[in-house]
Amino acid sequence: MVSRFVHSGYLTLLLCGVYCLAVGTWVPGFFTLENAHNVLLALLPLLVVATGQTVVLMTAGIDLSVTSIIAITSVIGAQLITSDGGPLAENWLATPIAAIAMLCLGVGLGLANGICVAVLKMPAFIATLTSMMFLSGLAIWWTQSEQIYNLPRSFLSIGNQLGSVLLITILLTGSVHFLINRTLFGMRLRAVGHNPLAARTSGVPVSKTIVWAYVLSGFTAALASVLITGQLETGSPVQWENNLLDIVGATVIGGTSLYGGRGSVIWTASGVLLLSLIDSSLNLLSLSHFTIMMIKGAVILLAALLDTLRYRVNEGNH
Amino acid sequence: MIRPYATTLILMFTVYCLGCNSKGPSASDPNQITVGVAFETLQTEYWVAGFDAIKSELASRDIAVLEAIADGDPNRQLQQVKNFITRRVNGIILVPKDAKSCIPAIRAANAANIPIVLFNRPASETDAKSVAVQANNFEISKETVSFLIEQARKSGTKTKAMIVLGDLGDINAVGRRDGFEAAVQGNEEFIEVVARVPSEWNQEKAQAGVVNALQANPDIGLIFTSSDFLLPSIISALKAANKYHKFNEPGHVIMGGFDGDATAYQMLRDGYLDATGVQDVYFEAKASVQAVLDMRDGKDVEPLIQDPGFVIHRDNMEEKAASTWGANVQPAN
Numbered sequence: 001m002v003s004r005f006v007h008s009g010y011l012t013l014l015l016c017g018v019y020c021l022a023v024g025t026w027v028p029g030f031f032t033l034e035n036a037h038n039v040l041l042a043l044l045p046l047l048v049v050a051t052g053q054t055v056v057l058m059t060a061g062i063d064l065s066v067t068s069i070i071a072i073t074s075v076i077g078a079q080l081i082t083s084d085g086g087p088l089a090e091n092w093l094a095t096p097i098a099a100i101a102m103l104c105l106g107v108g109l110g111l112a113n114g115i116c117v118a119v120l121k122m123p124a125f126i127a128t129l130t131s132m133m134f135l136s137g138l139a140i141w142w143t144q145s146e147q148i149y150n151l152p153r154s155f156l157s158i159g160n161q162l163g164s165v166l167l168i169t170i171l172l173t174g175s176v177h178f179l180i181n182r183t184l185f186g187m188r189l190r191a192v193g194h195n196p197l198a199a200r201t202s203g204v205p206v207s208k209t210i211v212w213a214y215v216l217s218g219f220t221a222a223l224a225s226v227l228i229t230g231q232l233e234t235g236s237p238v239q240w241e242n243n244l245l246d247i248v249g250a251t252v253i254g255g256t257s258l259y260g261g262r263g264s265v266i267w268t269a270s271g272v273l274l275l276s277l278i279d280s281s282l283n284l285l286s287l288s289h290f291t292i293m294m295i296k297g298a299v300i301l302l303a304a305l306l307d308t309l310r311y312r313v314n315e316g317n318h
Numbered sequence: 319m320i321r322p323y324a325t326t327l328i329l330m331f332t333v334y335c336l337g338c339n340s341k342g343p344s345a346s347d348p349n350q351i352t353v354g355v356a357f358e359t360l361q362t363e364y365w366v367a368g369f370d371a372i373k374s375e376l377a378s379r380d381i382a383v384l385e386a387i388a389d390g391d392p393n394r395q396l397q398q399v400k401n402f403i404t405r406r407v408n409g410i411i412l413v414p415k416d417a418k419s420c421i422p423a424i425r426a427a428n429a430a431n432i433p434i435v436l437f438n439r440p441a442s443e444t445d446a447k448s449v450a451v452q453a454n455n456f457e458i459s460k461e462t463v464s465f466l467i468e469q470a471r472k473s474g475t476k477t478k479a480m481i482v483l484g485d486l487g488d489i490n491a492v493g494r495r496d497g498f499e500a501a502v503q504g505n506e507e508f509i510e511v512v513a514r515v516p517s518e519w520n521q522e523k524a525q526a527g528v529v530n531a532l533q534a535n536p537d538i539g540l541i542f543t544s545s546d547f548l549l550p551s552i553i554s555a556l557k558a559a560n561k562y563h564k565f566n567e568p569g570h571v572i573m574g575g576f577d578g579d580a581t582a583y584q585m586l587r588d589g590y591l592d593a594t595g596v597q598d599v600y601f602e603a604k605a606s607v608q609a610v611l612d613m614r615d616g617k618d619v620e621p622l623i624q625d626p627g628f629v630i631h632r633d634n635m636e637e638k639a640a641s642t643w644g645a646n647v648q649p650a651n
Contacts, residue, residue, distance in 0.1 A: 029404040038400045042393075145485060145518055149418040149442060160422070232392055234419040242391045283401045289387040289394070 012270035023281045043276035044169045045227040052220030054268045058189045060260025061124035068135035069221035071239045077102040078148035078235020095154040110218020114211030139237035148235035159230020177265040193260025249300035250275045352382040354402030357413040362547040363579040371603035392419035399423040403430045409610030410434045417442040424448045433613030451605045451623045458595035458627040459497025465593045466574045477539040480513040484544040494544040525551035532559045546577040564589035583644040593631035599643040
């Protein structure tokens with residue numbers, strides 16, 4: 001029973017509840033509707049991008065390029081619609097066109113990552129790390145480090161209205177949850193992550209499955225970029241560049257395995273919630289950024305250790 | 319599998335809502351004024367000195383402080399400002415990452431009716447209301463560079479010059495560059511600008527750029543850096559080119575900077591630096607705190623409070639030392 005509990009990913013959700021009760025009583029402002037609103041608005045873009053990361057981790061891969069995809073799509077989208085000379089500035093369809101362009105770019109970059117990993121057989125770590133470096137550099141060169149401001153209100157409202165962000169996140173996470181748990185693609189993801197050789201022998205299109213996982217990750221990064229650019233009202237070539245640890249960390253804390261074959265969007269949601277609660281409460285306590293980083297790092301390390309223990313137990317059972 | 323999760327989440331949400339108090343945290347002492355101080359970074363001596371000066375000014379007025387450092391992340395800074403608002407602070411002093419991405423944070427403070435002052439970096443033009451306290455980058459730089467040109471004129475020959483630029487997305491860097499160019503204008507018969515090195519406020523980039531510029535123009539005789547925190551990179555490049563000499567030694571490169579940090583002050587004393595434009599961090603801290611209190615009391619405050627600053631050089635070093643913040647702190651290295 002205990003083993004099943006630890007293996008299920010329920011642990012993180014329980015930790016969220018315990019953490020809330022433990023800190024909520026003495027952290028000033030933690031139990032307020034205002035804080036709940038802030039935490040929710042901040043965690044939803046993280047959940048969106050972590051959902052894509054979950055799918056990639058399930059294939060035993062990793063996508064380190066997500067923050068640079070967020071940055072490059074942010075500046076391209078913003079440049080299209082800024083009233084400071086954007087080509088679509090006067091167009092009444094500016095917002096949907098920019099959002100679609102950002103999503104298409106995200107999908108394209110995800111596809112490139114997927115091809116590097118699945119077709120060219122590059123290690124995921126190197127393929128996506130080099131993508132990250134290239135795209136980050138490209139975003140800075142393209143904008144000459146300039147932030148892009150004066151975006152239309154209709155675009156901003158996608159990211160800074162809790163209702164729209166919540167709706168988009170529920171639609172995305174619900175779809176990916178369905179995809180993982182109720183479709184052949186989900187079964188293939190697990191099979192590829194557990195043992196790609198066995199999966200290939202069983203007729204699973206391994207390369208295709210991996211490519212689709214990275215495409216999905218690129219898509220979710222671009223979708224998160226739409227929300228973040230709206231929240232900050234700015235297209236930035238360094239958008240979210242410091243948040244990679246949070247994205248991978250939240251996914252692992254939730255219970256998705258770094259070794260592949262095991263993952264769930266709901267687990268990731270639990271991981272994102274726990275990380276956001278820690279972040280919010282420590283910020284409310286006015287702790288320094290470095291202390292917060294150390295505590296979050298320790299939590300992620302513990303989660304990774306737990307993942308390793310689970311993996312070893314599973315290996316032993318087989 | 320989704321059902322138990324959903325049930326647990328709903329239970330947690332219910333517990334959270336039951337614990338929620340829509341009016342926010344009640345202050346233990348309703349008369350206690352609290353100000354949130356959010357800095358983008360503490361990476362340079364100037365920001366550390368500014369942070370300390372603000373905290374010291376607040377402490378001297380019995381005002382409690384909440385602190386936050388965003389480590390260069392505007393998204394994190396927005397959350398930090400929202401947390402200040404949740405904590406019901408009476409005012410916010412903010413050093414934004416840049417002039418644009420801080421606008422949602424200003425809007426959030428406006429919506430909560432909390433006065434917000436931007437320390438050293440004003441926001442871009444916007445309908446969001448804030449007050450900025452900023453050094454007069456243009457005038458201080460112009461005055462500093464004019465002093466350097468005066469030194470160069472004494473040589474009687476045309477001097478080749480280099481400017482190390484800051485991040486041109488930062489309005490301060492733009493002001494300093496423009497001040498440099500304005501000082502050079504009209505003095506072209508004495509000064510020829512042969513290198514404009516971008517640094518993006520990055521020491522490694524500055525060093526690489528200065529090394530390249532010195533290789534291309536080994537006879538550069540005047541260097542102005544947009545911030546004193548880049549001086550160690552310039553020293554390193556000058557040493558590598560065997561061009562790091564005191565003002566009274568042959569081969570001295572006339573050098574000036576901006577900020578007035580401890581490294582610059584020490585270099586002035588040692589004779590390696592000729593002048594630096596000083597931001598009066600104590601004035602800026604005092605003006606920021608006063609602006610928060612005035613806005614809280616409903617008084618009219620000018621949207622931009624300018625720190626006139628001053629230039630410190632060899633001839634006025636003793637006189638200006640007391641008001642140079644860099645003279646009162648230890649160099650970082």
